[in-house]
Amino acid sequence: MKNFDINEDPHRRFNPLLNEWILVSPHRAKRPWQGQNETLATETLPKHDPNCYLCPGNVRANGEHNPTYKDSFVFENDFAAMKQDEIIFEEDIKHTFFKTKPEQGISKVVCFSPRHDLTLPEMEIEGIESIVKVWQKEYAELGSIKYINHVQIFENKGSIMGCSNPHPHGQIWAQSSLPTQVERTQTNLKSYFDKNNRTLLQDYVQAELKTGDRVVIENDDFIALVPFWATWPYETMIVSKRVVNKITDFTEEETNSFAVILKQLTIKYDNLFSTSFPYSSGIHQSPTDGLEHPEWHFHMHFYPPLLRSATVKKFMVGYEMLGESQRDITPERCAEVLRQQSDIHYKQK
Amino acid sequence: MKNFDINEDPHRRFNPLLNEWILVSPHRAKRPWQGQNETLATETLPKHDPNCYLCPGNVRANGEHNPTYKDSFVFENDFAAMKQDEIIFEEDIKHTFFKTKPEQGISKVVCFSPRHDLTLPEMEIEGIESIVKVWQKEYAELGSIKYINHVQIFENKGSIMGCSNPHPHGQIWAQSSLPTQVERTQTNLKSYFDKNNRTLLQDYVQAELKTGDRVVIENDDFIALVPFWATWPYETMIVSKRVVNKITDFTEEETNSFAVILKQLTIKYDNLFSTSFPYSSGIHQSPTDGLEHPEWHFHMHFYPPLLRSATVKKFMVGYEMLGESQRDITPERCAEVLRQQSDIHYKQK
Ligand SMILES: O=P(O)(O)O[C@H]1O[C@H](CO)[C@@H](O)[C@H](O)[C@H]1O
Numbered sequence A, B: 001m002k003n004f005d006i007n008e009d010p011h012r013r014f015n016p017l018l019n020e021w022i023l024v025s026p027h028r029a030k031r032p033w034q035g036q037n038e039t040l041a042t043e044t045l046p047k048h049d050p051n052c053y054l055c056p057g058n059v060r061a062n063g064e065h066n067p068t069y070k071d072s073f074v075f076e077n078d079f080a081a082m083k084q085d086e087i088i089f090e091e092d093i094k095h096t097f098f099k100t101k102p103e104q105g106i107s108k109v110v111c112f113s114p115r116h117d118l119t120l121p122e123m124e125i126e127g128i129e130s131i132v133k134v135w136q137k138e139y140a141e142l143g144s145i146k147y148i149n150h151v152q153i154f155e156n157k158g159s160i161m162g163c164s165n166p167h168p169h170g171q172i173w174a175q176s177s178l179p180t181q182v183e184r185t186q187t188n189l190k191s192y193f194d195k196n197n198r199t200l201l202q203d204y205v206q207a208e209l210k211t212g213d214r215v216v217i218e219n220d221d222f223i224a225l226v227p228f229w230a231t232w233p234y235e236t237m238i239v240s241k242r243v244v245n246k247i248t249d250f251t252e253e254e255t256n257s258f259a260v261i262l263k264q265l266t267i268k269y270d271n272l273f274s275t276s277f278p279y280s281s282g283i284h285q286s287p288t289d290g291l292e293h294p295e296w297h298f299h300m301h302f303y304p305p306l307l308r309s310a311t312v313k314k315f316m317v318g319y320e321m322l323g324e325s326q327r328d329i330t331p332e333r334c335a336e337v338l339r340q341q342s343d344i345h346y347k348q349k
């Protein structure tokens, strides 16, 4: 019998946002890797690609021409996962097992820059700030549509994350229902708020700042950290220090410091394995259902797949799909490694 | 305004096992694919590979020699995610956010065959039956250990699923806690059973047999179907017709018909894209916590990643990670396509 050592011994950690446990196996980081290696996209991209349907002036799938935009550019997804059509639906109460309901929604694509060859960490602060302003505008506009109750802003970066075009862009899926993960998060945020009259993330940020172990970057308004319960190896979360329900509540200063921390975090990510670091990222914030949501606290998740190098990723497969998420390296170690990365992008050196 | 058409219109479906919704976008199947293509493992494998640590007689990472086994062979994972050590742990009640506890467990590897070049669909029924018997034995033995409350049997097949060795094998992770997904499933099975005095899957199988729309294969004892709420394109579930809590409750006939349906289903999978079809599969059944579990009903999940061809997979990324699982082709269509596949393996033709 030995005393529990969180840096060495297998253990479970609790995720209060999703109300679930994950498995941590620190000792397993030593395991040799004999499996699949990802291919690296190493080609240098042109500033403008005549075949890219996101570049300024080019033609899209539906025959439309993109404007010769200067900052960011938003359009409706030509292959949207949801449609705006109103549907007549008579619920069939006989269906215990075949429960279904139509879903109305709008999908948009947000081009981050006219430049085909840039990504967030390589852009100027002003350019990133203009993206944040687009997110604010879209959240407000889409959210004000009567049937839209949730606006999901996200980015899939890198072909390994299913992104089919390297032109820097993100997406927005706005819809009538609260998506599963968001609803689950809301339930937990709400029960914490009802009990403590403070937001869960407000208190969590305090606790993290006190230890400092998992903090990667901090500025006046935001903190970037590896959550105690992170499942992806270099998973991070950017949280506002102030209780901000939604992105449209940012002050001018916050809009700017958010752009700054976005750039800093993604620079560290790129520097980690000297590669354009793939991830899915996305914002969780108040739904747009017209109700008050004092429990919501603005945060942005980054779920990056890489584990050991630019070509070896973590597979969330068998046990993870059937049992629970599992990780081989501690969040504390990952935070430390990210903290140590330079603030200057490796391509600029 | 038009009437809802489940084959055409975006909708959400409800998963009663996990108590969550998923998004279905049938019209989106027409979307062109310009993203990443997976590499195909096309090399023909030798019957015995001197460099494979799973082949009979070869040396493993820890220096041990594998026996010259004839059917299947089980050993403890040299890089286990959990350890058997008992750990002294004093819970720190001050930790609202840093909730953790040590986890005890055992990980085993199950080699399915001495042949390096075979997979389940290419094996004889007797060989598959012997694997099922190993699963029964391991479930019983591991489950009888005092601190083991759950035995997860699973297989990661194909390098795309993080499998690092093509030698046919699966794994067993046995541990003291109920993993997150299993606990969630148990909660829902139990509340259904408490209300109806029948298992949820017993009634679900009846409902599926009545429509037949999603049934892929049926024999006297088992049914293989694409669940109404499937998230992966060609996801399936094998369910026992009789209420069976756990694999050790199989009759002789059931052990045989389970081996038969396993072979038939995996043959159809391989034939679908004329490739060794990748997936993660695993069994959900009664925990081994020593309590009665009348709510549990034996089933095996298959989560395969391929979407359009042997090289184009479905990416569960951005929206799926932050919002909810999303699919582009209906479960009914996938069941139909699987049903139409030949029962003879394409390599045997
Ligand atoms: O144990 P293996 O086969 O080396 O590893 C594989 O299966 C495990 C259990 O699903 C996963 O945690 C790993 O990410 C995966 O690569």
Ligand SMILES: O=P(O)(O)O[C@H]1O[C@H](CO)[C@@H](O)[C@H](O)[C@H]1O
Pocket (backbone or CB within 6 Å): A156, A161, A162, A163, A164, B035, B314, B315, B316, B317, B318, B319, B320, B326
């Ligand atoms: O919409 P895209 O970029 O074509 O598609 C990508 O993002 C979507 C939203 O996360 C996913 O559903 C797709 O699987 C992925 O390939």
